[in-house]
Amino acid sequence: MYDKPLIGILCDTLSPEDYIGINLNMAITLMLFSPKDIHWADRKIKGLVLGKDLWQESILDFPAAVYNQLYTSSSKIAKRLEKVIGKEKVFNIYTMFDKYSIYSIFMGSPLADYMIPTWHYDPILLSNRLSAGQTVLIKPAKGSFGNSVFKFKKTGSEYEVYPQVVYPTEKWNTTKQLFSYIDRIRIMNPSYNYVMQPFINFVTVGDNFFDMRFLVQKNAAGYWAVTADLCRISCDDFFITNMAYEILPVEKILNNIYSDMCNTLQNQMKDVSIKAAKIIENKLGAMGEICVDFGIEDNGRLRIIEINGKPDKNLFKHINKETYEKTMLTPLLYAEYLANQ
Ligand SMILES: Nc1ncnc2c1ncn2[C@@H]1O[C@H](COP(=O)(O)OP(=O)(O)O)[C@@H](O)[C@H]1O
Numbered sequence: 001m002y003d004k005p006l007i008g009i010l011c012d013t014l015s016p017e018d019y020i021g022i023n024l025n026m027a028i029t030l031m032l033f034s035p036k037d038i039h040w041a042d043r044k045i046k047g048l049v050l051g052k053d054l055w056q057e058s059i060l061d062f063p064a065a066v067y068n069q070l071y072t073s074s075s076k077i078a079k080r081l082e083k084v085i086g087k088e089k090v091f092n093i094y095t096m097f098d099k100y101s102i103y104s105i106f107m108g109s110p111l112a113d114y115m116i117p118t119w120h121y122d123p124i125l126l127s128n129r130l131s132a133g134q135t136v137l138i139k140p141a142k143g144s145f146g147n148s149v150f151k152f153k154k155t156g157s158e159y160e161v162y163p164q165v166v167y168p169t170e171k172w173n174t175t176k177q178l179f180s181y182i183d184r185i186r187i188m189n190p191s192y193n194y195v196m197q198p199f200i201n202f203v204t205v206g207d208n209f210f211d212m213r214f215l216v217q218k219n220a221a222g223y224w225a226v227t228a229d230l231c232r233i234s235c236d237d238f239f240i241t242n243m244a245y246e247i248l249p250v251e252k253i254l255n256n257i258y259s260d261m262c263n264t265l266q267n268q269m270k271d272v273s274i275k276a277a278k279i280i281e282n283k284l285g286a287m288g289e290i291c292v293d294f295g296i297e298d299n300g301r302l303r304i305i306e307i308n309g310k311p312d313k314n315l316f317k318h319i320n321k322e323t324y325e326k327t328m329l330t331p332l333l334y335a336e337y338l339a340n341q
């Protein structure tokens with residue numbers, strides 16, 4: 001029925017509207033499908049297929065390559081598909097990373113110096129670190145979009161909590177009260193496991209924190225390259241950058257604060273991001289995109305805050321339309337490359 005190679009996007013919910021305005025006039029047939037649309041026994045998929053300009057429900061064979069956009073820490077479906085359509089024809093094999101696993105992988109790599117020390121949440125370790133005068137951050141081990149991120153500090157004999165914000169909202173005199181607060185947090189979100197890190201004093205613009213995100217994708221020739229970057233500036237009074245007050249190109253912010261170092265820093269982050277993609281792929285399996293979030297510590301040290309396995313391309317709409325389109329198209333061009341291998 002279709003003469004061009006069939007590329008599938010495996011998603012939690014089918015949203016063809018994400019591709020409106022994107023020039024998909026390429027040498028592939030594009031299909032969106034979700035796990036429930038896969039008929040494993042007869043090797044057919046009922047998906048939404050893009051015809052000339054129209055998405056239509058159709059029953060087709062398994063695609064030649066699949067861009068996995070399910071947001072899950074289980075690679076079960078991706079791996080099952082890979083078994084049928086061929087080794088490394090499904091990417092990303094993992095989309096939701098565990099912060100402790102990523103830390104462990106990178107500590108054994110040449111990028112170890114960029115990592116923030118990370119431990120599983122442990123109340124005793126927390127109280128020891130706070131008593132030693134350190135400020136500690138607790139956050140969910142798996143992507144939480146900034147939810148449930150807490151900073152803890154001990155000032156004099158008082159324990160203080162800063163939930164996403166730069167001022168304390170509660171204070172206690174005993175570790176018992178501190179632990180029961182954390183227990184309540186954990187009960188509210190029973191599915192989260194938490195990790196602990198030292199709270200890093202990142203450089204700010206004015207009073208606002210910011211991070212720098214580099215999107216690394218495999219391109220039409222099968223090579224890793226940085227497609228785009230952006231910088232998220234935190235809302236007033238927040239130390240997390242997830243709810244950004246402003247999103248700008250990295251160059252703009254670096255020019256503002258380190259004009260002499262702007263190019264050097266940008267190149268360093270690009271280089272580290274590409275290396276990070278290769279390290280992850282080496283450890284976890286076939287990948288086609290990741291993003292790496294950086295912050296600059298107040299002593300000038302560059303730190304990796306987080307690596308994401310399902311980067312949100314919508315954020316790049318804040319840069320410009322062309323950049324956003326490129327972030328959406330590049331994985332499809334890579335899938336086309338895979339299909340033709
Ligand atoms: N160790 C840290 N020190 C200071 N700020 C941090 C630290 N870890 C995370 N943050 C801030 O909290 C935000 C959320 O943390 P992140 O690790 O990206 O988790 P997620 O985005 O999965 O919720 C980051 O964007 C950053 O602004």
Ligand SMILES: [Mg+2]
Binds near residue numbers: 145242293
């Ligand atoms: Mg994050």
